[in-house]
Amino acid sequence: MDCKASYEINPTGPNQPVPKGETVDVKLGQWKGVNEFCSRLPAVSSTIIILTALSNDPMTTCGCCECIAAVLPMCNGIMTVNREYTQMTPSGMKFTTLAGTIGGGISTPGFVGHGKYNICQRKFLSADGGLLRMVWMPKMLKEEIGDRLKARAIELGVPDLIEMIADETIGTTEDEILPFLTEKGHPALKMDPIIG
Numbered sequence: 075m076d077c078k079a080s081y082e083i084n085p086t087g088p089n090q091p092v093p094k095g096e097t098v099d100v101k102l103g104q105w106k107g108v109n110e111f112c113s114r115l116p117a118v119s120s121t122i123i124i125l126t127a128l129s130n131d132p133m134t135t136c137g138c139c140e141c142i143a144a145v146l147p148m149c150n151g152i153m154t155v156n157r158e159y160t161q162m163t164p165s166g167m168k169f170t171t172l173a174g175t176i177g178g179g180i181s182t183p184g185f186v187g188h189g190k191y192n193i194c195q196r197k198f199l200s201a202d203g204g205l206l207r208m209v210w211m212p213k214m215l216k217e218e219i220g221d222r223l224k225a226r227a228i229e230l231g232v233p234d235l236i237e238m239i240a241d242e243t244i245g246t247t248e249d250e251i252l253p254f255l256t257e258k259g260h261p262a263l264k265m266d267p268i269i270g
Contacts, residue, residue, distance in 0.1 A: 076089075077089040083239065088144075088206075089160050090111075092107065092111045093107040093111075093223050093239075094107050094108055094230055095107025095108070095110070096257070097154060099148055103197065103200075112227055117237060121124060122188050125252065127253060128143055128144070128145065128152065128183070128184060128185060128186040128199055128202060129145060129183060129201075129202050129269065130185060130257040131222070133188030135176045135177065135186060135188070136204045138177075139157075139173075139176070139187030139188060139189065140156060140157055140187075140188070140189045140190045141154045141156045141157070141187065141188050141189065141190055141192075141193070141215070142154065142155055142160075142172040142173065142175075142176060142185060142186070142187050143183060143185070143186050143188060143199065144165040144167075144172060144187075145165075145184040145185075145268055146164050146165065146209055146210065146248050147248075147268065147269050148248040148249070148259075149164075149248055149251060149252055149255055149261070149262065149263070149270065150207075150208045150209075150251060150262050150263055150265060150267060151207045151208065151209030151210075151262035151263075152199065152207045152208055152209065152253075152262075152268070152269050153165060153208070153209060153210035153211060153235065154201065154208065154210075154215070154217045155169050155172065155211065155212060156169070156211075156212060156214070156218075157213060158188060158212075159212040159214060159215065159242075161212075161242060161246065162246045162251075163210070163246060164210050164240075164246055164247055164248050164251055166247075172185065173187075184268055186199075190215065190218065190219055191217060191219065191222065193205065193208070193211075193222075193223070194222040194225070194226040195220060196226075202268060203262065203265050203268070204230075205223075205227070205230060205235070206230060206235070206260045206262060206265070206269065207265065208235075208239055208254055208262075209239060209240060209251065209260060209262050210239065210240045210241065210251055211239060211241060212241055212242055213242060213243060214235060216239065216241060220236065223235075224236055232261060237258065238255070238258040238259070238260045238261075239260075240254050240255060
């Protein structure tokens, strides 16, 4: 609603409608119209934008996003961290450093900014395996979106997924959380490699 109102007030401002156009790849969430629009923007570093993946040409994000997801290659999964969590994450970076990898129109494979409630949407990083790839998030975020997270996990057929997702009480490095994921039988460990 804010973007729509902003566009109505200032049609040449920063918020612009983008027609998706012809589908290029439905799994990756790639459309010709989005790619063409981005190719005309001088601040955007990529002319291909993928909306449902972080491993290939992820969408650009403002550094003011609520959360940032990142690939954890050793765990064959992804983590996400919310802005309020100020400690180290298993990616080896804090939120502020991660924000520098995705802000300012940069498309950085392996990293993407998103909203808290995007985590529980059906298309959230669906090209990479979606919520079943989530291996770490701060405890405060798990608690904040807990009901939605549980509902989505049930929908995916893994009702105890929330208990399989590590948090800072388990560890803040991949080495620390991998044994926990293995013990819990996290589905990400059985998926195709996230980095190929």
